[in-house]
Amino acid sequence: MGRLSRRYTVVHMRVNTVDSVMLEQRAAQLAKRSIKTASKLAGLQLAMSMLDLTTLEGKDSPEKVRSLCRKAIRPYEGAIDGVAVPSVAAVCVYPALVRVAKDALAGSDVKVASVATGFPSGQYPLEVRLADTTRAIQDGADEIDMVINRGAFLAGRYSDVADEIRQVKAACGSAHLKIILETGELETYDNIRRASDLAIDAASSLPGAPPLEDGEVFIKTSTGKVSPAATLPVTLVMLEAIRDHYLATGVRIGMKPAGGIRTAKQALQYLVMVKETLGDAWLTPRLFRFGASSLANDLLRQIVKQTSGKYAASYDFSEA
16 A cells, blocks of 8 residues: 555544534635725736636537637726726636637637546546546646546545546646546535545655646636535635645645636635635635636626626626
8 A cells, every 4th residue: 555545544544524613604704704995896806817717518619619718818898997807817628629729819828728537527447537638738738627536535445536636647747737526526524625635635746746836736626517516615625725735835736616606796705715714825816716607797797886886787798
C-alpha cells in the first residue's frame, strides 16, 4: 500500500467530523451580509470576471459555442453608463468542441475549459477518461474539469480515487485542473470534507512534479447534472479544506461552485464567504470561479440597476 493509501486509511478511521449545525449557521450568517453602492457594483463586476460560461448539452453545436464565446468576450456591447463590463474567465465545453472554442476566443484573455474523464458519471474505464483528457488538451484546452469516481469514493476505495486524480493531473501537463466532487452524491458533509482533502492532496503529490502554483488546481462542487448542486454550506466545507491546506503548505488551491447559482444576490453571498474564509487573495478569477451561464444576464441587470436606478428587461441582453 502506497504512502497516500496509508494516510487515507488513517483518516477514514479517526474522528474527523464536520459540525453540521455550526456549519449551516455560519453559512446562513454570511449570507445575510449586506453590500451597498460602490462595493456592490465592484462585486458584480468581479463576479462577471469569475464566470465560466458553460454549455454541456447533447444538442451543443459549433454555432452555439461560437455564440457563447462572443458573449464571453463581450457580455454587453459597450459600457453601461460608463461602467465597463469585463470579459468572463472561461468558456467550458465538451472535448469535441474545444477547437471551435479555441478559434472563437483567439486574441482574447478568455480561457477554454473542457469537461473530461467521462463527464458527468466518471464511470468510464480509466484509459478512456485519460484519452478524453488528452484529446481536449491537444485541441487547445487551457483547463480541464474532471469528475471523480463517486462510486469508488463511497465504497471507501480512496487510494483508487487518488491514483486516478494523479493520472489525470499528469495528463493535463500545463493545463489547470478542476476536480469535480459531485457533492450532491456524497451524502454527508464529512464525506465532502474528506473528498476535498483527498482531491487536494492527490493533485499535490504527483511523483517528480514541482510544487503546485497558486490556482493550478481547483476543487469544484458539481457537474450541474445532479441536484442538489452548489450550496453555501457545501462550499464552506470546501473552502475550509482549502484554507487548512494553505496554512499547512502555503499553496493556494482554487474553488469553483457550480450548478444552481442563477442570481447576482447569490453570487455576492459566495464572494462574501470567500473573503471571510480565505481572505482577499482568493477574490480573483485565478482562484475562484462560478460555473454558470444564466448568472451572466442577472449580473448585467444588476449592474444596470446600480448605474441607472432602473432594471433592464430580460430581452435587453443576449442569450448565448
